[in-house]
Amino acid sequence: MGILEVKGxxxxxxxxxxxxxxxxxxxxxxxxxxxxxxxxxxxxxxxCFVGRLEPDTGTVMFDGRSLLGIQPFxxxxxxxxxxxxxxxxxxxxxxxxxxxxxxxxxxxxxxxxNGWMSVGDEAEIREEAMTMLDELGMASKADHIAGQLxxxxxxxxxxxxxxxxxPKLLLLDEPTAGMARADTNNTIDLLKQIAxxxxxxxxxxxxxxxxxxxxxxxxxxxxxxVIVEDEPGKIKGNPKVQEAYLGxxxx
Amino acid sequence: MLGLNxxxxxxxxxxxxxxxxxxxxxxxxxxxxxxxxxxxxxPDLMQRFVIFGIFAIGFNILFGLTGYLSFGxxxxxxxxxxxxxxxxxxxxxxxxPAIIVSVIFAGLFSLLVGFISLRRSGIYFSILTLAFxxxxxxxxxxxxxxxxxxxxxxxxxxxxPRILGVSQTADGSIxxxxxxxxxxxxxxELSMGGWLFTFNAGYYLCAAIxxxxxxxxxxxxxxxxxxxxxxxxxxxxxxxxxxxxxRPYTLAAFVISGMYxxxxxxxxxxxxxxxxAERMQWTASGEVVLMTILGGTGTLIGPIxxxxxxxxFENIFSxxxxxxxxxxxxxxxxxxEDFVVAIVYPFVGKGWHLTLGIVFMLVVIFLPGxxxxxxxxxxxxxxxxxxxxxxKTAAASAPSAAE
Numbered sequence: 197m198g199i200l201e202v203k204g205x206x207x208x209x210x211x212x213x214x215x216x217x218x219x220x221x222x223x224x225x226x227x228x229x230x231x232x233x234x235x236x237x238x239x240x241x242x243x244c245f246v247g248r249l250e251p252d253t254g255t256v257m258f259d260g261r262s263l264l265g266i267q268p269f270x271x272x273x274x275x276x277x278x279x280x281x282x283x284x285x286x287x288x289x290x291x292x293x294x295x296x297x298x299x300x301x302x303x304x305x306x307x308x309x310n311g312w313m314s315v316g317d318e319a320e321i322r323e324e325a326m327t328m329l330d331e332l333g334m335a336s337k338a339d340h341i342a343g344q345l346x347x348x349x350x351x352x353x354x355x356x357x358x359x360x361x362x363p364k365l366l367l368l369d370e371p372t373a374g375m376a377r378a379d380t381n382n383t384i385d386l387l388k389q390i391a392x393x394x395x396x397x398x399x400x401x402x403x404x405x406x407x408x409x410x411x412x413x414x415x416x417x418x419x420x421x422v423i424v425e426d427e428p429g430k431i432k433g434n435p436k437v438q439e440a441y442l443g444x445x446x447x
Numbered sequence: 448m449l450g451l452n453x454x455x456x457x458x459x460x461x462x463x464x465x466x467x468x469x470x471x472x473x474x475x476x477x478x479x480x481x482x483x484x485x486x487x488x489x490p491d492l493m494q495r496f497v498i499f500g501i502f503a504i505g506f507n508i509l510f511g512l513t514g515y516l517s518f519g520x521x522x523x524x525x526x527x528x529x530x531x532x533x534x535x536x537x538x539x540x541x542x543x544p545a546i547i548v549s550v551i552f553a554g555l556f557s558l559l560v561g562f563i564s565l566r567r568s569g570i571y572f573s574i575l576t577l578a579f580x581x582x583x584x585x586x587x588x589x590x591x592x593x594x595x596x597x598x599x600x601x602x603x604x605x606x607x608p609r610i611l612g613v614s615q616t617a618d619g620s621i622x623x624x625x626x627x628x629x630x631x632x633x634x635x636e637l638s639m640g641g642w643l644f645t646f647n648a649g650y651y652l653c654a655a656i657x658x659x660x661x662x663x664x665x666x667x668x669x670x671x672x673x674x675x676x677x678x679x680x681x682x683x684x685x686x687x688x689x690x691x692x693x694r695p696y697t698l699a700a701f702v703i704s705g706m707y708x709x710x711x712x713x714x715x716x717x718x719x720x721x722x723x724a725e726r727m728q729w730t731a732s733g734e735v736v737l738m739t740i741l742g743g744t745g746t747l748i749g750p751i752x753x754x755x756x757x758x759x760f761e762n763i764f765s766x767x768x769x770x771x772x773x774x775x776x777x778x779x780x781x782x783x784e785d786f787v788v789a790i791v792y793p794f795v796g797k798g799w800h801l802t803l804g805i806v807f808m809l810v811v812i813f814l815p816g817x818x819x820x821x822x823x824x825x826x827x828x829x830x831x832x833x834x835x836x837x838x839k840t841a842a843a844s845a846p847s848a849a850e
Contacts, residue, residue: 272690
């Protein structure tokens with residue numbers, strides 16, 4: 197039994213069937229990639245995990261709890277963090293504050309009025325945030341305004357914001373989209389390190405290089421349904437995958 | 448000191464010094480001089496500076512931190528005022544219970560308004576708050592006359608019960624508002640050379656409360672709670688996926704700023720026990736928006752400066768009439784004098800709104816950070832850039848150095 201179990205998930209948008217009978221079983225501590233052509237329903241599926249979308253039918257269980265019918269912040273509080281395709285950060289705040297906010301969220305919960313404390317006295321949280329920034333090589337930019345970072349740095353910052361929460365499950369929506377090759381390789385190394393800490397990861401990715409260097413298992417989604425799920429080595433040669441995903445071309 | 452970092456302590460110390468010395472600072476011109484009309488150091492106006500300062504500080508906690516622009520905050524000020532006058536009618540002329548009850552009522556009312564209005568954001572939120580305030584104004588003006596005394600306004604009368612006080616004084620007049628026996632109107636005048644300074648008890652009560660209100664606002668700005676409010680302004684989506692529920696944070700900011708408005712309303716009636724419906728009108732709500740933006744949205748000191756400038760314009764600048772202008776330009780040849788006066792006149796006196804409007808537009812276009820940004824730019828011209836590493840340690844100790 198995996199940490200994330202998806203059973204019989206269906207989702208319709210009007211006449212369009214975005215997901216039909218999706219089943220996934222993601223093992224704890226693994227890196228699971230979801231690939232598929234554009235419009236296959238990858239992002240829709242991810243949105244069903246974080247409370248952004250509600251499936252029409254089916255169940256999504258995380259660590260023995262249903263993720264359906266609860267708010268995104270509640271899902272995060274039980275250990276699911278998400279990196280977006282376009283980095284979602286606090287653009288007006290500096291990097292340190294950006295990373296301290298999720299650290300506060302983990303310690304204090306979804307809502308707490310601690311208006312009398314000073315951020316300056318929160319040594320522990322500050323330390324934690326600085327360590328995380330340092331790990332991602334951004335400690336020297338701690339006082340920069342996040343909105344002014346390059347796109348690659350914004351992604352790393354978002355990753356830092358997720359990691360500082362010590363999530364059990366990390367969802368990544370195209371973590372290397374729009375990155376230069378060197379940046380992509382750095383990101384892969386970084387994600388490998390994260391995987392070593394035992395954080396389960398679900399990655400949606402277009403870049404096959406990224407997918408095959410990271411994933412322990414791959415699910416191929418086409419037209420809203422999982423057509424194949426296997427180890428990376430076996431995916432490459434699978435004719436079904438080549439047919440659906442690449443239109444018959446060889447990988 | 449007081450749990451503030453160095454910079455904030457300095458800022459707070461400056462504000463303390465200015466408010467305590469205001470009767471002197473605001474009266475720079477000798478009584479006999481022509482410029483005496485620009486003296487703003489009389490109790491009535493100084494009280495207004497401070498009371499509207501409190502109003503704007505509170506408004507800034509909502510607008511400056513969370514970015515939610517309320518166009519209905521005057522309603523909370525009005526509710527505070529009515530509650531305050533009722534306390535004086537029913538209980539005692541001591542201002543303390545009146546002020547406390549003002550804050551409580553405004554807080555409860557803002558909880559209701561905020562709970563409903565915060566279901567929307569952006570312009571829809573603003574319109575909802577405006578609708579609530581106009582509704583409150585209309586109700587106070589007509590339907591709720593038994594409570595608000597309609598267009599006359601709620602005032603004290605000789606046969607009010609005043610359980611803990613007296614209905615009327617021995618000589619048959621309405622007792623005066625007081626702080627444990629110190630009448631708000633009391634004070635003393637100090638004449639030095641040609642200068643006359645008035646130290647008024649009411650002003651100093653307001654000033655003390657302003658300082659407390661300002662201190663609380665600094666603490667909120669620098670707290671994790673304050674950072675969360677900034678996060679609300681910056682990216683609610685990210686908050687939601689970071690395990691934080693933005694709505695109670697925004698509602699808390701709304702209620703806190705509503706309570707500040709109620710405090711201001713309570714102080715108004717403590718100084719002058721009269722509450723009218725016009726206090727809740729949309730123009731009054733708009734005024735606090737102007738004050739905050741003019742001074743510097745999201746800065747600590749900005750709202751106080753903004754309210755000071757607007758109240759100065761309203762009360763002093765508006766007094767310059769054509770006679771005064773003719774006096775000023777008397778050195779010019781007659782024809783030219785009339786011409787210059789004709790040009791300048793629309794901008795002063797009753798036309799003060801025009802000048803204020805122009806100043807406001809200039810500030811919004813060229814100094815989006817308000818007077819505070821202007822001050823920072825001027826300071827920047829005189830100060831050489833500190834070395835890089837120094838910058839960093841400062842930022843590490845005060846994460847919001849941008850303010």
